Amino acid sequence: MTAPSTYGLSTQARNLQWLLTDLVEEVPGVNSVAVVSSDGLLLLSSDPGAAEAQSGNAGGAGNGRSKGPRGASADLATIVSGLGSLTTGAAALMDCGSVKQTMVAMEHGSVFVMAISDGSLLGVHATPDCDMGVVAYHMALFVGRAGHVLTPEVRSELRQSMEKTP
Helix, strand or coil: CECCCCCCCCHHHHHHHHHHHHHHHHCCCEEEEEEECCCCCEEEEEECCHHHHHCCCCCCCCCCCCCCCCCHHHHHHHHHHHHHHHHHHHHHHCCCCCCCEEEEEECCEEEEEEECCCCCEEEEEECCCCCHHHHHHHHHHHHHHHCCCCCHHHHHHHHHHHHHCC
């Protein structure tokens, strides 16, 4: 995994990056993770294909297609934001309260989206054979630890650091 530089970041922002890195490296089957703000902006990402994308080996995770400016993280952030919006609208139409978690199982992978207390979303792209319970458990741990730290100041700092990431 290639993590953005934590140089110059506050302790809270560095801790969030560490938690995200730990989630990707310690949970079997997790391909990538993104934290997206309530307005759809990418705040944190684990971009495992960043090194390949920057060195000119387009395709990254073996999908044979060119990656965006931040590799798979830009795609995952878009998907997480869209799923979050769709499920929030569905919950409102059905008068079911707030959405806590969304999971999409596909033939070749899974996407999990979990709400963070400030309206941000945690998204995980995982392999099709991952243990969904383990992934959801570790996502809940991340959300529990990150929810109180994602203040407006930290969100702004994380956005700025993502804009500086090549």
